[in-house]
Amino acid sequence: MNILEEITEILAEILDIENHNISPETYLIRDLGVESIDLLELAVALNSIFKIDVNDDEIFLKKLRQYITEAEQQNKDILQYLAENLPFLSRKRLEEITADLEEGPTLKVEDLVSYVERQCYEN
Amino acid sequence: MMDNMRRRVVITSVGVISSLGFTLVEILNNLKDENISFERSFFDNEDAIVSPINDFDVKDFADHFKDRRYLNRGAQFCVASAIEAVKKAGIDKKLLAESGLFLGTGPNLDIGGEFPDIKVGEIDRKDLMALWMLKFLPNTAASVIAKLAGIHGENQTITTACSASLQAIGEAFRKIKDGYIDLAFAGGGDSRLSKSSILAYKKAHALCDGTGNPERAIRPFDKSRKGFVPGEGGAFFLFEELQHAKSRGATIYGEICGYSASIDGYAMTAPQPDGKWAERSVNAALQEAGLVSSDIDVVSSHGTGTLLNDLMEAKLIDRIYGEKPPFVIALKSWIGHIAAACGAVELAICLACMQSSYLPKIRNLDEPCHAALNFVREEQSCPIRNILLENFGFGGQNSALVVRKHDRLR
Numbered sequence: 234m235n236i237l238e239e240i241t242e243i244l245a246e247i248l249d250i251e252n253h254n255i256s257p258e259t260y261l262i263r264d265l266g267v268e269s270i271d272l273l274e275l276a277v278a279l280n281s282i283f284k285i286d287v288n289d290d291e292i293f294l295k296k297l298r299q300y301i302t303e304a305e306q307q308n309k310d311i312l313q314y315l316a317e318n319l320p321f322l323s324r325k326r327l328e329e330i331t332a333d334l335e336e337g338p339t340l341k342v343e344d345l346v347s348y349v350e351r352q353c354y355e356n
Numbered sequence: 357m358m359d360n361m362r363r364r365v366v367i368t369s370v371g372v373i374s375s376l377g378f379t380l381v382e383i384l385n386n387l388k389d390e391n392i393s394f395e396r397s398f399f400d401n402e403d404a405i406v407s408p409i410n411d412f413d414v415k416d417f418a419d420h421f422k423d424r425r426y427l428n429r430g431a432q433f434c435v436a437s438a439i440e441a442v443k444k445a446g447i448d449k450k451l452l453a454e455s456g457l458f459l460g461t462g463p464n465l466d467i468g469g470e471f472p473d474i475k476v477g478e479i480d481r482k483d484l485m486a487l488w489m490l491k492f493l494p495n496t497a498a499s500v501i502a503k504l505a506g507i508h509g510e511n512q513t514i515t516t517a518c519s520a521s522l523q524a525i526g527e528a529f530r531k532i533k534d535g536y537i538d539l540a541f542a543g544g545g546d547s548r549l550s551k552s553s554i555l556a557y558k559k560a561h562a563l564c565d566g567t568g569n570p571e572r573a574i575r576p577f578d579k580s581r582k583g584f585v586p587g588e589g590g591a592f593f594l595f596e597e598l599q600h601a602k603s604r605g606a607t608i609y610g611e612i613c614g615y616s617a618s619i620d621g622y623a624m625t626a627p628q629p630d631g632k633w634a635e636r637s638v639n640a641a642l643q644e645a646g647l648v649s650s651d652i653d654v655v656s657s658h659g660t661g662t663l664l665n666d667l668m669e670a671k672l673i674d675r676i677y678g679e680k681p682p683f684v685i686a687l688k689s690w691i692g693h694i695a696a697a698c699g700a701v702e703l704a705i706c707l708a709c710m711q712s713s714y715l716p717k718i719r720n721l722d723e724p725c726h727a728a729l730n731f732v733r734e735e736q737s738c739p740i741r742n743i744l745l746e747n748f749g750f751g752g753q754n755s756a757l758v759v760r761k762h763d764r765l766r
Contacts, residue, residue, distance in 0.1 A: 247422065274486045274487065
Protein backbone atom coordinates (compact mmCIF):
# COMPACT_ATOMS: atom_id res chain seq x y z
CA MET A 234 0.00 0.00 0.00
CA ASN A 235 1.19 3.51 -0.74
CA ILE A 236 0.95 6.34 1.78
CA LEU A 237 -2.42 7.59 0.50
CA GLU A 238 -3.91 4.11 0.69
CA GLU A 239 -2.61 3.60 4.21
CA ILE A 240 -3.98 6.95 5.36
CA THR A 241 -7.32 6.20 3.71
CA GLU A 242 -7.49 2.91 5.62
CA ILE A 243 -6.65 4.62 8.91
CA LEU A 244 -9.27 7.35 8.40
CA ALA A 245 -11.94 4.87 7.36
CA GLU A 246 -11.23 2.83 10.49
CA ILE A 247 -11.23 5.78 12.88
CA LEU A 248 -14.33 7.43 11.41
CA ASP A 249 -16.22 4.19 10.70
CA ILE A 250 -16.80 5.18 7.06
CA GLU A 251 -16.17 3.56 3.66
CA ASN A 252 -12.85 4.10 1.85
CA HIS A 253 -14.57 5.53 -1.23
CA ASN A 254 -15.61 8.58 0.78
CA ILE A 255 -11.98 9.55 1.08
CA SER A 256 -9.75 11.11 -1.62
CA PRO A 257 -6.71 13.43 -1.53
CA GLU A 258 -9.10 16.36 -2.08
CA THR A 259 -11.32 15.47 0.90
CA TYR A 260 -11.42 18.02 3.70
CA LEU A 261 -11.09 16.29 7.07
CA ILE A 262 -13.17 18.66 9.13
CA ARG A 263 -15.47 20.18 6.54
CA ASP A 264 -16.29 16.95 4.67
CA LEU A 265 -15.72 14.16 7.16
CA GLY A 266 -16.68 15.95 10.38
CA VAL A 267 -13.42 15.03 12.07
CA GLU A 268 -13.33 16.12 15.73
CA SER A 269 -10.43 16.73 18.06
CA ILE A 270 -10.54 13.20 19.53
CA ASP A 271 -10.30 11.79 15.99
CA LEU A 272 -7.16 13.86 15.43
CA LEU A 273 -5.70 12.31 18.59
CA GLU A 274 -6.38 8.83 17.23
CA LEU A 275 -5.04 9.81 13.81
CA ALA A 276 -1.75 11.07 15.24
CA VAL A 277 -1.27 7.89 17.26
CA ALA A 278 -2.05 5.69 14.25
CA LEU A 279 0.26 7.60 11.86
CA ASN A 280 3.04 7.43 14.42
CA SER A 281 2.74 3.69 14.89
CA ILE A 282 2.13 2.70 11.26
CA PHE A 283 4.72 4.90 9.53
CA LYS A 284 7.15 4.96 12.48
CA ILE A 285 7.43 8.74 12.28
CA ASP A 286 7.27 11.51 14.82
CA VAL A 287 3.96 13.30 14.42
CA ASN A 288 3.77 16.93 15.51
CA ASP A 289 0.03 17.60 15.95
CA ASP A 290 0.41 21.36 15.42
CA GLU A 291 2.20 20.87 12.11
CA ILE A 292 0.38 17.99 10.50
CA PHE A 293 -3.10 19.25 11.35
CA LEU A 294 -2.23 22.87 10.43
CA LYS A 295 -3.31 23.93 13.90
CA LYS A 296 -1.16 27.08 13.87
CA LEU A 297 -2.03 28.14 10.32
CA ARG A 298 -3.99 31.22 11.33
CA GLN A 299 -1.43 32.12 13.97
CA TYR A 300 1.35 32.05 11.32
CA ILE A 301 -0.66 34.31 9.04
CA THR A 302 -1.22 36.81 11.85
CA GLU A 303 2.47 36.72 12.70
CA ALA A 304 3.46 37.33 9.06
CA GLU A 305 1.08 40.26 8.85
CA GLN A 306 2.33 41.76 12.12
CA GLN A 307 5.93 41.42 10.98
CA ASN A 308 5.19 42.67 7.45
CA LYS A 309 6.46 39.44 5.95
CA ASP A 310 5.32 37.69 2.80
CA ILE A 311 2.57 35.35 4.01
CA LEU A 312 3.28 32.52 1.58
CA GLN A 313 6.98 32.67 2.27
CA TYR A 314 6.36 32.65 6.03
CA LEU A 315 3.98 29.69 5.76
CA ALA A 316 6.45 27.79 3.60
CA GLU A 317 9.11 28.23 6.30
CA ASN A 318 6.81 26.98 9.06
CA LEU A 319 4.96 24.27 7.14
CA PRO A 320 7.76 23.02 4.90
CA PHE A 321 5.92 19.85 3.88
CA LEU A 322 3.29 21.79 1.91
CA SER A 323 3.96 22.83 -1.71
CA ARG A 324 3.79 26.45 -2.86
CA LYS A 325 0.75 25.59 -4.94
CA ARG A 326 -1.05 24.05 -1.96
CA LEU A 327 -0.21 27.03 0.26
CA GLU A 328 -1.70 29.39 -2.33
CA GLU A 329 -4.83 27.26 -2.37
CA ILE A 330 -5.04 27.29 1.42
CA THR A 331 -4.70 31.03 1.77
CA ALA A 332 -7.41 31.55 -0.83
CA ASP A 333 -9.68 29.06 0.92
CA LEU A 334 -9.49 30.29 4.52
CA GLU A 335 -12.90 31.96 4.54
CA GLU A 336 -14.60 28.65 3.89
CA GLY A 337 -13.45 27.06 7.17
CA PRO A 338 -10.80 24.56 8.22
CA THR A 339 -8.63 23.82 5.20
CA LEU A 340 -6.95 20.57 6.21
CA LYS A 341 -7.16 17.97 3.42
CA VAL A 342 -6.16 14.33 3.16
CA GLU A 343 -3.40 15.31 0.71
CA ASP A 344 -1.82 17.45 3.47
CA LEU A 345 -1.49 14.38 5.68
CA VAL A 346 0.12 12.52 2.79
CA SER A 347 2.58 15.37 2.22
CA TYR A 348 3.50 15.43 5.90
CA VAL A 349 4.05 11.70 6.10
CA GLU A 350 6.06 11.67 2.85
CA ARG A 351 8.39 14.31 4.19
CA GLN A 352 8.80 12.69 7.59
CA CYS A 353 9.50 9.29 6.00
CA TYR A 354 12.02 10.90 3.65
CA GLU A 355 13.79 12.64 6.55
CA ASN A 356 14.06 9.35 8.40
CA MET B 357 -49.76 19.58 40.72
CA MET B 358 -51.11 18.64 44.13
CA ASP B 359 -48.52 17.28 46.53
CA ASN B 360 -50.58 14.29 47.56
CA MET B 361 -51.33 13.27 43.99
CA ARG B 362 -49.34 10.14 43.43
CA ARG B 363 -47.51 10.01 40.11
CA ARG B 364 -47.54 6.57 38.54
CA VAL B 365 -44.77 5.27 36.30
CA VAL B 366 -45.36 2.98 33.33
CA ILE B 367 -43.18 1.25 30.76
CA THR B 368 -43.80 2.49 27.22
CA SER B 369 -40.95 1.01 25.19
CA VAL B 370 -38.75 -2.07 25.39
CA GLY B 371 -35.45 -2.73 23.61
CA VAL B 372 -33.90 -6.09 24.43
CA ILE B 373 -30.98 -8.15 23.18
CA SER B 374 -30.83 -11.56 24.77
CA SER B 375 -29.85 -15.09 23.93
CA LEU B 376 -33.60 -15.84 23.95
CA GLY B 377 -34.32 -13.24 21.30
CA PHE B 378 -34.40 -9.57 20.34
CA THR B 379 -38.14 -8.92 20.88
CA LEU B 380 -40.65 -9.89 23.58
CA VAL B 381 -42.44 -12.17 21.09
CA GLU B 382 -39.20 -13.98 20.16
CA ILE B 383 -38.35 -14.35 23.84
CA LEU B 384 -41.72 -15.88 24.66
CA ASN B 385 -41.51 -18.32 21.73
CA ASN B 386 -37.99 -19.38 22.66
CA LEU B 387 -39.02 -19.88 26.29
CA LYS B 388 -41.86 -22.13 25.17
CA ASP B 389 -39.64 -24.07 22.73
CA GLU B 390 -36.75 -24.21 25.22
CA ASN B 391 -34.59 -22.75 22.48
CA ILE B 392 -31.57 -21.75 24.57
CA SER B 393 -27.92 -20.84 24.07
CA PHE B 394 -25.52 -22.64 26.40
CA GLU B 395 -22.16 -23.85 25.17
CA ARG B 396 -18.59 -24.61 26.10
CA SER B 397 -16.63 -21.40 25.57
CA PHE B 398 -14.29 -21.32 22.58
CA PHE B 399 -12.01 -18.82 24.32
CA ASP B 400 -11.22 -20.84 27.40
CA ASN B 401 -9.29 -24.06 27.08
CA GLU B 402 -10.34 -24.99 30.59
CA ASP B 403 -13.83 -25.42 29.20
CA ALA B 404 -15.96 -22.87 30.97
CA ILE B 405 -19.64 -22.91 30.07
CA VAL B 406 -21.22 -19.69 28.84
CA SER B 407 -24.49 -18.39 27.40
CA PRO B 408 -23.43 -16.27 24.39
CA ILE B 409 -25.29 -14.22 21.77
CA ASN B 410 -23.30 -15.37 18.77
CA ASP B 411 -24.95 -13.28 16.06
CA PHE B 412 -24.76 -9.88 17.78
CA ASP B 413 -23.37 -6.86 15.93
CA VAL B 414 -23.96 -3.40 17.38
CA LYS B 415 -24.05 -2.01 13.81
CA ASP B 416 -27.31 -3.88 13.20
CA PHE B 417 -28.92 -1.67 15.84
CA ALA B 418 -27.08 1.63 15.75
CA ASP B 419 -25.64 1.64 12.20
CA HIS B 420 -22.16 3.07 11.66
CA PHE B 421 -20.86 5.56 14.22
CA LYS B 422 -17.26 6.34 14.92
CA ASP B 423 -17.42 6.06 18.71
CA ARG B 424 -18.19 2.37 18.31
CA ARG B 425 -14.46 1.71 18.67
CA TYR B 426 -14.58 2.92 22.27
CA LEU B 427 -17.26 0.44 23.36
CA ASN B 428 -16.34 -2.73 25.17
CA ARG B 429 -18.69 -5.65 24.47
CA GLY B 430 -20.89 -4.91 27.49
CA ALA B 431 -21.16 -1.26 26.44
CA GLN B 432 -22.11 -2.42 22.92
CA PHE B 433 -25.07 -4.31 24.39
CA CYS B 434 -25.99 -1.17 26.35
CA VAL B 435 -25.93 1.05 23.29
CA ALA B 436 -27.69 -1.43 20.99
CA SER B 437 -30.58 -2.11 23.39
CA ALA B 438 -30.92 1.58 24.31
CA ILE B 439 -31.10 2.64 20.66
CA GLU B 440 -33.67 -0.10 20.08
CA ALA B 441 -35.79 1.27 22.96
CA VAL B 442 -35.42 4.81 21.58
CA LYS B 443 -36.55 3.73 18.10
CA LYS B 444 -39.53 1.82 19.45
CA ALA B 445 -40.53 4.70 21.76
CA GLY B 446 -41.45 6.82 18.76
CA ILE B 447 -41.10 10.09 20.64
CA ASP B 448 -39.97 13.35 19.05
CA LYS B 449 -36.66 15.16 19.47
CA LYS B 450 -38.02 17.52 22.10
CA LEU B 451 -39.18 14.69 24.37
CA LEU B 452 -35.93 12.79 23.76
CA ALA B 453 -33.96 15.86 24.83
CA GLU B 454 -35.96 16.07 28.08
CA SER B 455 -35.64 12.36 28.84
CA GLY B 456 -33.48 11.02 31.62
CA LEU B 457 -30.93 8.26 31.04
CA PHE B 458 -30.10 5.69 33.73
CA LEU B 459 -27.67 2.85 33.13
CA GLY B 460 -26.35 -0.12 35.00
CA THR B 461 -22.92 -1.04 33.64
CA GLY B 462 -20.13 -3.35 34.65
CA PRO B 463 -16.35 -3.13 34.49
CA ASN B 464 -14.49 -4.23 31.37
CA LEU B 465 -12.74 -7.34 32.73
CA ASP B 466 -11.36 -8.37 29.33
CA ILE B 467 -7.82 -7.33 30.29
CA GLY B 468 -6.21 -10.08 28.23
CA GLY B 469 -8.22 -9.16 25.14
CA GLU B 470 -7.52 -5.44 25.48
CA PHE B 471 -3.80 -5.86 26.18
CA PRO B 472 -2.74 -9.12 24.52
CA ASP B 473 0.99 -8.31 24.76
CA ILE B 474 1.02 -7.01 28.33
CA LYS B 475 4.39 -7.70 29.93
CA VAL B 476 5.96 -6.37 33.14
CA GLY B 477 3.27 -3.72 33.28
CA GLU B 478 3.92 -2.41 29.75
CA ILE B 479 0.63 -2.12 27.88
CA ASP B 480 1.61 0.03 24.90
CA ARG B 481 1.48 -1.52 21.47
CA LYS B 482 1.33 -0.53 17.81
CA ASP B 483 -2.44 -0.23 17.57
CA LEU B 484 -3.29 1.01 21.06
CA MET B 485 -5.84 3.79 20.63
CA ALA B 486 -5.09 7.29 21.91
CA LEU B 487 -8.28 7.13 23.99
CA TRP B 488 -8.06 3.45 25.01
CA MET B 489 -9.22 4.44 28.49
CA LEU B 490 -12.73 5.02 27.14
CA LYS B 491 -13.14 1.24 26.88
CA PHE B 492 -12.77 1.12 30.67
CA LEU B 493 -14.71 4.17 31.79
CA PRO B 494 -18.14 3.17 33.14
CA ASN B 495 -20.04 6.06 31.52
CA THR B 496 -18.79 5.66 27.94
CA ALA B 497 -22.02 3.85 26.99
CA ALA B 498 -24.10 6.69 28.48
CA SER B 499 -22.14 9.27 26.54
CA VAL B 500 -22.58 7.38 23.25
CA ILE B 501 -26.32 6.73 23.79
CA ALA B 502 -26.94 10.39 24.64
CA LYS B 503 -25.03 11.52 21.55
CA LEU B 504 -26.74 9.08 19.17
CA ALA B 505 -30.26 9.63 20.54
CA GLY B 506 -30.14 13.29 21.57
CA ILE B 507 -30.96 12.61 25.23
CA HIS B 508 -30.01 15.42 27.62
CA GLY B 509 -31.94 14.92 30.89
CA GLU B 510 -30.96 13.64 34.33
CA ASN B 511 -28.33 10.93 34.05
CA GLN B 512 -26.72 8.32 36.25
CA THR B 513 -24.43 5.40 35.53
CA ILE B 514 -24.76 2.88 38.34
CA THR B 515 -22.05 0.29 38.81
CA THR B 516 -23.25 -1.78 41.76
CA ALA B 517 -22.23 -5.16 40.33
CA CYS B 518 -25.10 -7.54 39.57
CA SER B 519 -27.63 -5.23 41.18
CA ALA B 520 -26.72 -2.32 38.87
CA SER B 521 -29.35 -2.31 36.14
CA LEU B 522 -32.27 -3.00 38.50
CA GLN B 523 -31.05 -0.05 40.57
CA ALA B 524 -30.77 2.11 37.43
CA ILE B 525 -34.39 1.24 36.65
CA GLY B 526 -35.39 1.95 40.25
CA GLU B 527 -33.67 5.33 40.22
CA ALA B 528 -35.40 6.28 36.96
CA PHE B 529 -38.74 5.18 38.47
CA ARG B 530 -38.24 7.39 41.50
CA LYS B 531 -37.08 10.43 39.51
CA ILE B 532 -40.34 10.24 37.56
CA LYS B 533 -42.53 9.34 40.55
CA ASP B 534 -41.08 12.24 42.53
CA GLY B 535 -41.76 14.68 39.70
CA TYR B 536 -38.24 15.59 38.59
CA ILE B 537 -38.80 14.28 35.06
CA ASP B 538 -41.65 12.79 33.02
CA LEU B 539 -39.65 10.29 30.98
CA ALA B 540 -36.44 8.31 31.32
CA PHE B 541 -34.67 5.58 29.43
CA ALA B 542 -33.17 3.05 31.81
CA GLY B 543 -31.56 -0.35 31.62
CA GLY B 544 -28.15 -1.88 31.12
CA GLY B 545 -25.90 -4.12 29.07
CA ASP B 546 -23.02 -6.37 30.01
CA SER B 547 -20.79 -9.20 28.89
CA ARG B 548 -18.21 -11.08 30.91
CA LEU B 549 -17.58 -13.62 28.18
CA SER B 550 -13.82 -13.38 27.87
CA LYS B 551 -10.86 -15.39 29.03
CA SER B 552 -9.92 -12.82 31.68
CA SER B 553 -13.45 -12.53 33.08
CA ILE B 554 -13.81 -16.29 33.29
CA LEU B 555 -10.50 -16.43 35.14
CA ALA B 556 -11.81 -13.84 37.61
CA TYR B 557 -14.98 -15.77 38.44
CA LYS B 558 -13.17 -19.10 38.50
CA LYS B 559 -10.74 -17.77 41.07
CA ALA B 560 -13.69 -16.52 43.10
CA HIS B 561 -15.18 -20.05 42.93
CA ALA B 562 -18.41 -18.64 41.55
CA LEU B 563 -18.65 -20.61 38.29
CA CYS B 564 -19.93 -24.11 37.76
CA ASP B 565 -17.23 -26.36 36.33
CA GLY B 566 -17.00 -26.92 32.60
CA THR B 567 -17.75 -30.61 32.61
CA GLY B 568 -20.95 -32.28 31.46
CA ASN B 569 -23.79 -31.10 29.27
CA PRO B 570 -23.63 -27.26 28.92
CA GLU B 571 -27.42 -27.03 28.93
CA ARG B 572 -27.55 -28.76 32.30
CA ALA B 573 -24.82 -26.66 33.96
CA ILE B 574 -26.79 -23.85 35.62
CA ARG B 575 -29.29 -25.20 38.14
CA PRO B 576 -30.73 -22.51 40.43
CA PHE B 577 -32.11 -23.76 43.75
CA ASP B 578 -31.18 -27.36 42.97
CA LYS B 579 -29.35 -29.30 45.66
CA SER B 580 -26.58 -30.17 43.18
CA ARG B 581 -26.02 -26.57 41.98
CA LYS B 582 -22.36 -25.68 41.54
CA GLY B 583 -22.23 -22.07 40.39
CA PHE B 584 -23.40 -19.71 37.69
CA VAL B 585 -22.98 -19.62 33.93
CA PRO B 586 -21.98 -16.19 32.53
CA GLY B 587 -24.30 -14.76 29.90
CA GLU B 588 -24.44 -11.51 27.95
CA GLY B 589 -26.96 -9.04 26.59
CA GLY B 590 -28.80 -5.86 27.37
CA ALA B 591 -32.22 -4.31 27.81
CA PHE B 592 -33.53 -0.75 27.97
CA PHE B 593 -36.97 0.63 28.67
CA LEU B 594 -38.73 3.94 28.39
CA PHE B 595 -40.32 4.77 31.74
CA GLU B 596 -42.97 7.44 31.67
CA GLU B 597 -45.42 9.18 33.96
CA LEU B 598 -48.83 7.56 33.40
CA GLN B 599 -50.80 10.65 32.30
CA HIS B 600 -47.95 11.69 30.01
CA ALA B 601 -48.01 8.24 28.39
CA LYS B 602 -51.80 8.23 28.08
CA SER B 603 -51.97 11.72 26.59
CA ARG B 604 -49.72 10.70 23.71
CA GLY B 605 -51.45 7.35 23.26
CA ALA B 606 -48.38 5.27 24.10
CA THR B 607 -48.46 1.47 24.35
CA ILE B 608 -48.15 0.50 28.02
CA TYR B 609 -46.24 -2.69 28.83
CA GLY B 610 -46.53 -2.55 32.59
CA GLU B 611 -46.25 -0.34 35.64
CA ILE B 612 -43.38 0.03 38.09
CA CYS B 613 -44.88 0.31 41.56
CA GLY B 614 -42.06 0.03 44.04
CA TYR B 615 -38.32 -0.20 44.39
CA SER B 616 -35.68 -0.36 47.05
CA ALA B 617 -32.00 -1.14 47.48
CA SER B 618 -29.67 -1.85 50.36
CA ILE B 619 -26.11 -2.92 51.07
CA ASP B 620 -25.08 -5.76 53.37
CA GLY B 621 -21.88 -4.34 54.80
CA TYR B 622 -20.85 -7.91 55.39
CA ALA B 623 -18.51 -9.46 52.80
CA MET B 624 -16.87 -8.63 49.50
CA THR B 625 -18.42 -11.45 47.50
CA ALA B 626 -20.66 -13.62 49.70
CA PRO B 627 -24.16 -12.47 50.64
CA GLN B 628 -24.93 -12.04 54.33
CA PRO B 629 -26.15 -15.55 55.18
CA ASP B 630 -29.30 -14.47 57.00
CA GLY B 631 -30.20 -12.04 54.21
CA LYS B 632 -31.25 -9.43 56.72
CA TRP B 633 -30.56 -6.40 54.52
CA ALA B 634 -31.69 -8.09 51.32
CA GLU B 635 -34.99 -8.76 53.08
CA ARG B 636 -35.19 -5.13 54.05
CA SER B 637 -34.88 -4.05 50.40
CA VAL B 638 -37.66 -6.45 49.39
CA ASN B 639 -39.97 -5.24 52.17
CA ALA B 640 -39.24 -1.60 51.40
CA ALA B 641 -40.08 -2.17 47.71
CA LEU B 642 -43.39 -3.80 48.74
CA GLN B 643 -44.11 -0.89 51.03
CA GLU B 644 -43.41 1.67 48.32
CA ALA B 645 -45.76 -0.26 46.03
CA GLY B 646 -48.42 -0.15 48.74
CA LEU B 647 -48.59 -3.95 48.71
CA VAL B 648 -48.30 -6.75 51.21
CA SER B 649 -46.38 -9.92 50.48
CA SER B 650 -49.53 -11.89 49.65
CA ASP B 651 -50.21 -9.50 46.73
CA ILE B 652 -47.15 -10.81 44.91
CA ASP B 653 -47.96 -13.53 42.35
CA VAL B 654 -44.45 -14.22 41.13
CA VAL B 655 -40.95 -13.69 42.49
CA SER B 656 -38.37 -13.39 39.73
CA SER B 657 -35.47 -14.54 41.86
CA HIS B 658 -31.82 -13.60 41.49
CA GLY B 659 -31.26 -17.39 41.44
CA THR B 660 -27.67 -17.58 40.27
CA GLY B 661 -27.15 -21.26 40.96
CA THR B 662 -24.34 -20.52 43.40
CA LEU B 663 -24.42 -22.32 46.74
CA LEU B 664 -24.50 -19.19 48.86
CA ASN B 665 -26.90 -16.96 46.92
CA ASP B 666 -29.59 -19.57 46.48
CA LEU B 667 -29.40 -20.69 50.10
CA MET B 668 -29.75 -17.13 51.36
CA GLU B 669 -32.44 -16.25 48.79
CA ALA B 670 -34.59 -19.36 49.38
CA LYS B 671 -34.70 -18.65 53.12
CA LEU B 672 -35.45 -15.01 52.47
CA ILE B 673 -38.40 -15.81 50.19
CA ASP B 674 -39.70 -18.29 52.74
CA ARG B 675 -39.51 -15.73 55.56
CA ILE B 676 -41.21 -12.96 53.60
CA TYR B 677 -44.08 -14.91 52.07
CA GLY B 678 -44.60 -17.65 54.66
CA GLU B 679 -47.99 -19.29 54.38
CA LYS B 680 -48.93 -18.07 50.90
CA PRO B 681 -45.82 -18.61 48.79
CA PRO B 682 -45.84 -16.96 45.34
CA PHE B 683 -44.47 -18.71 42.26
CA VAL B 684 -40.68 -18.49 42.11
CA ILE B 685 -38.97 -18.33 38.71
CA ALA B 686 -35.21 -18.21 38.02
CA LEU B 687 -34.53 -16.70 34.61
CA LYS B 688 -30.77 -17.21 34.81
CA SER B 689 -31.48 -20.87 34.12
CA TRP B 690 -32.49 -19.63 30.61
CA ILE B 691 -30.02 -16.87 29.80
CA GLY B 692 -27.13 -17.30 32.21
CA HIS B 693 -26.00 -14.51 34.49
CA ILE B 694 -25.66 -11.21 32.62
CA ALA B 695 -23.90 -9.53 35.55
CA ALA B 696 -24.69 -5.78 35.69
CA ALA B 697 -27.44 -6.20 33.07
CA CYS B 698 -29.24 -9.18 34.60
CA GLY B 699 -32.01 -7.09 36.16
CA ALA B 700 -32.85 -5.26 32.94
CA VAL B 701 -32.93 -8.37 30.77
CA GLU B 702 -34.90 -10.28 33.42
CA LEU B 703 -37.44 -7.43 33.54
CA ALA B 704 -37.87 -7.70 29.76
CA ILE B 705 -38.51 -11.45 30.08
CA CYS B 706 -40.94 -10.83 32.96
CA LEU B 707 -42.89 -8.40 30.75
CA ALA B 708 -43.06 -11.00 27.97
CA CYS B 709 -44.38 -13.56 30.49
CA MET B 710 -46.81 -11.12 32.10
CA GLN B 711 -48.33 -10.13 28.75
CA SER B 712 -49.04 -13.76 27.93
CA SER B 713 -49.85 -15.06 31.42
CA TYR B 714 -47.04 -17.56 31.04
CA LEU B 715 -44.50 -18.83 33.56
CA PRO B 716 -41.37 -20.68 32.45
CA LYS B 717 -40.07 -23.51 34.60
CA ILE B 718 -36.79 -23.23 36.47
CA ARG B 719 -34.57 -25.28 34.19
CA ASN B 720 -32.53 -28.12 35.73
CA LEU B 721 -34.32 -27.95 39.06
CA ASP B 722 -34.52 -31.63 39.94
CA GLU B 723 -34.14 -31.59 43.72
CA PRO B 724 -35.16 -28.25 45.28
CA CYS B 725 -32.91 -27.00 48.05
CA HIS B 726 -35.92 -25.69 49.97
CA ALA B 727 -39.14 -27.69 50.39
CA ALA B 728 -41.56 -24.94 51.32
CA LEU B 729 -41.12 -22.72 48.26
CA ASN B 730 -43.39 -22.72 45.25
CA PHE B 731 -40.69 -23.14 42.58
CA VAL B 732 -42.10 -23.31 39.06
CA ARG B 733 -41.11 -26.84 38.07
CA GLU B 734 -43.16 -27.09 34.87
CA GLU B 735 -44.17 -24.25 32.54
CA GLN B 736 -47.66 -22.99 33.22
CA SER B 737 -50.30 -20.53 32.22
CA CYS B 738 -51.69 -18.35 34.95
CA PRO B 739 -52.80 -14.74 35.29
CA ILE B 740 -49.97 -12.59 36.62
CA ARG B 741 -50.66 -9.27 38.25
CA ASN B 742 -47.65 -8.41 40.42
CA ILE B 743 -44.07 -9.59 39.94
CA LEU B 744 -41.28 -8.83 42.38
CA LEU B 745 -37.78 -8.91 40.89
CA GLU B 746 -34.75 -9.50 43.10
CA ASN B 747 -31.10 -8.94 42.27
CA PHE B 748 -28.17 -9.30 44.64
CA GLY B 749 -24.59 -8.46 43.70
CA PHE B 750 -20.98 -8.87 44.75
CA GLY B 751 -20.18 -6.40 47.51
CA GLY B 752 -23.49 -7.09 49.25
CA GLN B 753 -25.61 -5.03 46.82
CA ASN B 754 -29.33 -5.77 47.12
CA SER B 755 -32.25 -4.50 45.07
CA ALA B 756 -35.91 -5.28 44.55
CA LEU B 757 -38.46 -3.94 42.07
CA VAL B 758 -42.23 -4.45 41.88
CA VAL B 759 -43.79 -4.48 38.41
CA ARG B 760 -47.54 -4.71 37.81
CA LYS B 761 -49.54 -5.65 34.76
CA HIS B 762 -51.15 -2.52 33.37
CA ASP B 763 -54.89 -2.55 33.61
CA ARG B 764 -56.46 -0.04 31.23
CA LEU B 765 -59.51 0.40 33.47
CA ARG B 766 -57.66 1.59 36.53
